[in-house]
Amino acid sequence: MDVCLQNVGKIWPDGTPVLDSVDLSIASGEGVVLLGANGCGKSTLLRCMLGLESISRGEIRMGEVSLTRARGGELRRLRSRIGSVFQQFNLVNNLSVFQNVLFGRLGNDGLLRSLNLTCSATTRDRAMHCLERVGLAHLAQRRTDHLSGGQQQRVAIARMLMQDARLVFADEPVASLDPRAGREVMDLLFEIVHEHRLTVVCVLHQLELASEYADRLVGLKNGRVVLDGKPSGISPEALAELYVGEDLADDTDAMGGVYAYQ
Numbered sequence: 001m002d003v004c005l006q007n008v009g010k011i012w013p014d015g016t017p018v019l020d021s022v023d024l025s026i027a028s029g030e031g032v033v034l035l036g037a038n039g040c041g042k043s044t045l046l047r048c049m050l051g052l053e054s055i056s057r058g059e060i061r062m063g064e065v066s067l068t069r070a071r072g073g074e075l076r077r078l079r080s081r082i083g084s085v086f087q088q089f090n091l092v093n094n095l096s097v098f099q100n101v102l103f104g105r106l107g108n109d110g111l112l113r114s115l116n117l118t119c120s121a122t123t124r125d126r127a128m129h130c131l132e133r134v135g136l137a138h139l140a141q142r143r144t145d146h147l148s149g150g151q152q153q154r155v156a157i158a159r160m161l162m163q164d165a166r167l168v169f170a171d172e173p174v175a176s177l178d179p180r181a182g183r184e185v186m187d188l189l190f191e192i193v194h195e196h197r198l199t200v201v202c203v204l205h206q207l208e209l210a211s212e213y214a215d216r217l218v219g220l221k222n223g224r225v226v227l228d229g230k231p232s233g234i235s236p237e238a239l240a241e242l243y244v245g246e247d248l249a250d251d252t253d254a255m256g257g258v259y260a261y262q
């Protein structure tokens with residue numbers, strides 16, 4: 001599914017602007033990594049694309065549907081096609097791995113079925129298949145908070161598979177993981193994205209990972225798109241420029257990420 005942002009702007013209720021005239025067209029099946037210093041607006045942009053934040057100006061379209069204008073059933077259907085993978089996993093800790101994967105069907109099947117209380121054998125088989133795909137079938141009945149960070153992120157990916165999402169928005173999916181687990185999660189996420197020809201927008205702070213996995217890099221600075229192109233066409237200086245003029249601690253974070261993954 002393709003995504004189109006036209007002249008998107010957002011101003012916080014206290015009057016502070018966070019996104020300014022963002023224009024982006026993302027083709028179906030394209031893998032975009034969003035880069036930029038701490039506080040430049042990456043997560044806010046992703047949250048707007050997830051429909052979790054409203055925008056103050058412009059329009060966001062996904063396929064034929066305007067996220068900005070859709071209401072009721074149309075909005076629910078659209079949201080059910082959007083998967084998310086967050087830094088903090090966003091799983092229900094005291095439920096089993098299997099139940100968390102069933103939650104991928106929440107938008108389609110409702111709460112009772114998603115909790116495994118009334119779901120069909122076909123749905124249960126499908127959930128197990130999703131867990132097998134991420135290598136966690138043997139942990140299906142374990143409580144989610146008894147898994148490692150890397151395993152929890154795999155559960156989030158299995159939930160996204162279960163959802164049959166066409167779009168995936170990932171916000172720093174490896175930020176809480178050590179370099180090895182982080183790479184494993186990126187490999188798995190992008191393998192699945194390619195297998196299912198999903199469109200993905202992923203926020204990363206690790207420039208090396210970004211260049212390796214992205215079809216296209218988009219850089220934000222102060223809420224504006226200031227860089228957009230294939231990784232091979234973007235110079236290290238242009239990438240470094242994204243972080244110039246920002247807080248020193250922010251730069252250190254971003255560049256530290258590069259070295260951590262080398």
Ligand SMILES: Nc1ncnc2c1ncn2[C@@H]1O[C@H](COP(=O)(O)OP(=O)(O)OP(=O)(O)O)[C@@H](O)[C@H]1O
Pocket residue numbers: 012013018036037038039040041042043044045
């Ligand atoms: N709900 C909110 N109300 C007001 N300001 C907010 C809110 N959420 C975020 N902000 C501010 O908006 C700006 C952009 O935040 P955002 O989280 O999008 O940045 P980011 O680029 O994702 O940063 P990071 O890399 O640190 O995650 C920041 O200055 C932040 O303090």
